[in-house]
Amino acid sequence: MPWRLLLRNVIGHPLRSSLTVGAVTVAVFLICILQAVTSGLSRSLDATAANRLLVQSAVSLFVNLPLGYQQKLSAVEGVDEICKWQWFGGRYEQDKGGFFAQFAIDPEPFLPSYPEMHVVEGSYDEFIRTRTGCVIGRQLADKYDWKVGDRIPILGTIFTRTDGAPWEFIVNAIYESSSPAFEELQMFFHFAYIDESLEQRGATGPRGSGIFMLKIAEGVDPVSVQSTVDELFENGPQRVQTTTEAEFNRQFISMLGDVPQLLRLIGGAVLFAIFFAVLNTMMLTGRERTRDLGVMKAMGFGDGVTAWLLIGESLLLCTLGAGLAVLLAVLLEEPLADGTAAFIPGFAIDRQTLSLGVGIALFVGVVSGILPGVRAARMTTTRALQEVV
Amino acid sequence: MPAAIRLRSVTKSYSKGGQTLRVLDELDLDMDAATFYALMGPSGSGKTTLLNLVGGLDQADEGVVQVGDEDLAAMQSSELAEWRSEHVGFVFQGFNLLPVLSARENVELPLLLAPLSRRQRRQQAERALELVGLADRMNHKPRELSGGQEQRVAIARAIATDPQVILADEPTGDLDRDTADAVLEMLRRLNRELHKTILMVTHDPQAATYADKTIHLDKGKLGRIEENATPTGGS
Numbered sequence: 001m002p003w004r005l006l007l008r009n010v011i012g013h014p015l016r017s018s019l020t021v022g023a024v025t026v027a028v029f030l031i032c033i034l035q036a037v038t039s040g041l042s043r044s045l046d047a048t049a050a051n052r053l054l055v056q057s058a059v060s061l062f063v064n065l066p067l068g069y070q071q072k073l074s075a076v077e078g079v080d081e082i083c084k085w086q087w088f089g090g091r092y093e094q095d096k097g098g099f100f101a102q103f104a105i106d107p108e109p110f111l112p113s114y115p116e117m118h119v120v121e122g123s124y125d126e127f128i129r130t131r132t133g134c135v136i137g138r139q140l141a142d143k144y145d146w147k148v149g150d151r152i153p154i155l156g157t158i159f160t161r162t163d164g165a166p167w168e169f170i171v172n173a174i175y176e177s178s179s180p181a182f183e184e185l186q187m188f189f190h191f192a193y194i195d196e197s198l199e200q201r202g203a204t205g206p207r208g209s210g211i212f213m214l215k216i217a218e219g220v221d222p223v224s225v226q227s228t229v230d231e232l233f234e235n236g237p238q239r240v241q242t243t244t245e246a247e248f249n250r251q252f253i254s255m256l257g258d259v260p261q262l263l264r265l266i267g268g269a270v271l272f273a274i275f276f277a278v279l280n281t282m283m284l285t286g287r288e289r290t291r292d293l294g295v296m297k298a299m300g301f302g303d304g305v306t307a308w309l310l311i312g313e314s315l316l317l318c319t320l321g322a323g324l325a326v327l328l329a330v331l332l333e334e335p336l337a338d339g340t341a342a343f344i345p346g347f348a349i350d351r352q353t354l355s356l357g358v359g360i361a362l363f364v365g366v367v368s369g370i371l372p373g374v375r376a377a378r379m380t381t382t383r384a385l386q387e388v389v
Numbered sequence: 390m391p392a393a394i395r396l397r398s399v400t401k402s403y404s405k406g407g408q409t410l411r412v413l414d415e416l417d418l419d420m421d422a423a424t425f426y427a428l429m430g431p432s433g434s435g436k437t438t439l440l441n442l443v444g445g446l447d448q449a450d451e452g453v454v455q456v457g458d459e460d461l462a463a464m465q466s467s468e469l470a471e472w473r474s475e476h477v478g479f480v481f482q483g484f485n486l487l488p489v490l491s492a493r494e495n496v497e498l499p500l501l502l503a504p505l506s507r508r509q510r511r512q513q514a515e516r517a518l519e520l521v522g523l524a525d526r527m528n529h530k531p532r533e534l535s536g537g538q539e540q541r542v543a544i545a546r547a548i549a550t551d552p553q554v555i556l557a558d559e560p561t562g563d564l565d566r567d568t569a570d571a572v573l574e575m576l577r578r579l580n581r582e583l584h585k586t587i588l589m590v591t592h593d594p595q596a597a598t599y600a601d602k603t604i605h606l607d608k609g610k611l612g613r614i615e616e617n618a619t620p621t622g623g624s
Contacts, residue, residue, distance in 0.1 A: 002501055005490065012489030295485045298446055299499040300474025302467060381446045385481070 002296075002305070006312045009289070017317060020281045024321025024361055025328065027274035032329045032357040033336070034267045036349045038260045043346030044181045048245040052113065053222055054085075055212040055229055056248075058239035064208030065238060067195075073212055076228055078220035081109040084191045084209040090154035090167065092144070100140055102154065104191040113215040116182045122148035122173035131193050133172040137184030139338070141174045148174060152187075159194050159205030167194075180346035181249070214242075271360060278368040282314045286372025293376050294384025303377035310376055311369030318365030322358045329354060394420035394443055394554070394586065399452035401438050412438045414609040415452070422553075423584040425577060427597035430606035436590045437558055439606065443588060444477050444556045445469040456554060474502040478547030480576075482559035484539040486531040492518060492542045493527040496549050503550060517545040521575060537568035544575055548583070555579065557589040561596050573599040 010017050055073060057063040064086075074082045088102040107128045111117065120138065127133045136146060146152065153166035161167060169189050177184050197203035214229070216222045222244060229242045243251065293306040333349045340347045376384075401413040412435045420426055428436050441447040442454050445461050448469075454461040459472060478499075486495045496514040505513065518527055521541040531539055540560060547555050557576065561569035577599050579585045589600060597603045598617055605612035 002498065004494065005487065005498070008489040008494075291485060292487050295479075295481070295487070296498070297470070298444070298473065298479050300470045300472075300502050302470055382441050385446075385485075 002301075002309070006309055006316065009285075009309070009313055010316055013285075016281065016285075020278060020317045021321045021324065023277050024274060024318050024364070025324040027270050028322050028325035028357040028361050029328050030270050031267050031360060032325065032349055032353050034263045034270075035353045035356055036336075036347055037340070037344055038263045039350075039353065040180075040340075040344040040347035041260060043348070044344065045246050045249050048181045048249060050244065050246075051216045051218075051222060052245045053214040053216060053226055053229070053242050054245060054248045055214060055240050055242045056210065058241040061210065063238075064206050064210055065212065065240065066208050069233070069240070070209070070212060072232060073214060073229065076214075076225060076232065078217050078225045078228075079214045080217040081113045081213075081215035082106075083109040083113055083213045083215075085211040085213055086191055086194070086209050087158070088154070088156070088189075088194070089158045090156050092152065092154060100143075100185050100187065102187040102189070104194050105188050106191055107188075109215070110188065113213060114182060116177055116179035117175045118178065119173045120176050122171065124173050127172035130170055130172055131190055131196075132168060132170055134169040134187050134189040135173045135175055136171055136187045138174055138176045139184035140187060141171075143185070143338075146171055148172065156203070156205070159198070159203055161197070161203045162201065181245070271364070275364050275368060278314060278318060278364055279371065281317075282310060282368045282372045285313065286310050286376055290376070290379065290384050294379070294381055297381040297384060307373035307377035310373040311366060314369030314372075315362065315365035318361040318368070322361030325357055325361070326354050329357070393422040393457065394418075394588070395453070395455040396439075396442075397453040397455075399442065399449045399454060401435070401442065401447070401449050412609050413442075413449070416609065416611055418604070418611055420586065420588065420604075422586050423580065424602060425580040425587045425600045426589065427600035427603040428588060428590045428606065429592070429594075429597055429603055430612065433608075434606040435609045436606055440556050440558055440588060440590055443554070444479060445473045474499065475550065476552050476554060478550065478552040478555045480540070480543050480547050480555065480557040480560045482562040484531070484536075484543045484563070486539055486542055486546075488531050491528050491530055492523060492534065492545075495531070495542055496546045499546060499550050514545075514549055517549045518542070520548070521545045535568075536564050537571060540564060540568075540572050541575065544572070544579075548579060548585070553586060555585050555587045557587065559590055559592065561591070561593065569593070569596065 055065065055069075057065055070082055070084065073079060083106045084104070086104040088104055090102050092100070111119075111124055119135070124135065127135050134152065141147070148171050150171045152169045152171065154169060155166045159167075169187070175184070191209070194203065194205065198205060198207060214225065216225055226242045226244075230240060233240045289310070293309070296306060297303070329349045337347045396416055396418040399413050399416045400411065402409050402411045404410070412433075416435075416439070428439065430436050438447070442449055442461070443456060445456075445464070449462055452462065456476065459476075461469065461472070464472060487498065490498065493511070493514050496517050497510050500510040500513055503510075515524070515527065518524055521544050523538060523541055523545065526534060526538060526542075531542070534542065555576070560576070561572055564572060573596055576587055576589065580587050580601075587600075589596070591597055601617060603615040603617065605615070
């Protein structure tokens with residue numbers, strides 16, 4: 001096998017080779033990212049707790065449930081803890097474009113319900129005692145350089161203060177998470193803080209709670225609790241829908257459509273695009289090299305060698321592209337994970353994802369080389385020598 | 390050992406546009422070993438087809454094509470490829486050097502098929518280039534060489550494996566007169582000094598004078614064989 005010739009054929013056409021390698025790099029990188037997003041979503045779904053149920057309005061997630069439901073729900077057999085979750089949807093005053101999730105919760109049952117949440121700085125007890133206190137995730141604290149004791153002004157968009165001023169929260173504790181399903185770019189504060197403001201007409205916004213989280217006692221079947229809760233409110237005043245945490249997250253993601261399927265379709269389209277791009281390059285290359293390959297056949301090189309020269313060239317271009325894509329993915333993993341943490345907490349470009357990208361590139365390389373390779377192998381020497389390119 | 394070439398009742402036809410064209414028609418021809426032959430004839434007389442058959446690039450429909458002791462008609466395509474790598478060197482009108490390789494690498498290419506070490510291949514290629522007077526152009530790419538130099542590299546490539554037979558298809562067709570004479574002189578030197586059997590297709594009567602004998606083909610049949618009494622070329 002004339003390896004040097006193979007290498008020179010690639011180096012000898014720098015523009016064509018670098019464009020093909022560049023196209024493969026972009027495509028494989030994109031496929032890796034799409035795969036990382038898909039597996040990140042499923043990883044965060046897999047990491048959800050089986051012993052937590054979420055109760056929401058059967059009408060929509062955007063319709064709040066009456067606060068009076070809390071007492072009825074806590075009376076359901078098998079419910080260990082109950083905690084309100086209310087989406088706040090505020091905006092950090094200093095950060096015009098930034099976004100992070102804020103939730104109003106009940107501090108006492110919250111921490112025991114989420115064992116994956118570990119307070120690493122400050123005091124959770126202090127948070128319980130402070131009505132305007134909040135707990136923030138490590139990534140959020142790092143992002144804005146917030147420390148325990150800092151005061152954070154948040155402008156309400158759903159809940160607005162009647163004096164037009166921002167809401168102010170004191171950082172009492174910082175947590176880290178041991179689960180990809182519980183991200184560190186969140187802020188939690190007292191539900192009572194906004195509820196009292198609404199009651200005293202110091203703020204406007206919807207009453208009630210968006211979600212009630214139920215922590216199921218050990219040994220109790222969540223499915224039985226689920227059906228009991230749904231039956232409890234079957235006749236109103238507002239019907240509810242009870243789901244497991246995983247199902248809730250799945251539904252939340254599917255509000256945008258079938259995201260994993262969409263990503264797979266995009267990945268498939270990218271794969272086809274790159275396949276045709278490399279195939280086109282190799283067909284042109286094969287045609288351009290016809291006479292060279294004819295000369296080699298005349299010298300005594302076999303049909304297989306001429307075919308492998310083209311397959312090898314295609315494989316080499318795709319391998320180079322895949323290598324660069326892997327390098328790019330490894331270098332950009334951290335900033336991408338930080339950037340997507342709010343939406344895809346499980347985002348990670350793992351070895352399996354990189355192997356998939358490289359595997360696809362090698363597959364495209366071999367398949368794209370086969371067609372011109374077979375053509376070159378089948379062409380007779382005399383015909384190849386007559387070819388005018 | 391120089392090889393003699395023997396053709397008996399060789400017939401070769403091609404199909405074109407639904408019609409069968411008989412290019413060689415029961416051709417009988419004997420060529421002596423270590424002799425320089427020019428092959429002439431009008432277009433379509435079967436010169437290149439004959440060259441392809443003798444070089445094992447194509448196979449006759451009927452008849453015997455014997456080069457040395459080998460009957461090429463009885464060989465499979467893979468056997469022919471192996472045979473070509475050891476016994477024949479080709480020189481083409483358009484030089485057909487591989488543009489991405491240097492002069493030395495081009496000459497080294499056929500040696501990849503020989504059981505030689507990298508060092509031996511390199512030495513043999515350099516010797517061939519020295520023989521054609523291009524020792525100082527070894528690392529130049531074909532685009533950096535003149536037409537005459539390119540053809541000399543092609544000749545070096547043809548003789549690198551030390552074949553018994555050199556087949557040249559219009560080797561001076563793309564060259565000016567002076568350069569053509571230099572190339573023809575080189576071919577004649579290979580015949581005289583290295584005892585190569587050379588068969589050269591040409592349309593140029595002056596080029597034919599460098600050969601020992603000129604074979605004339607006409608409509609796929611042997612016309613006549615002329616002996617050049619003093620094959621001194623144009624000089």
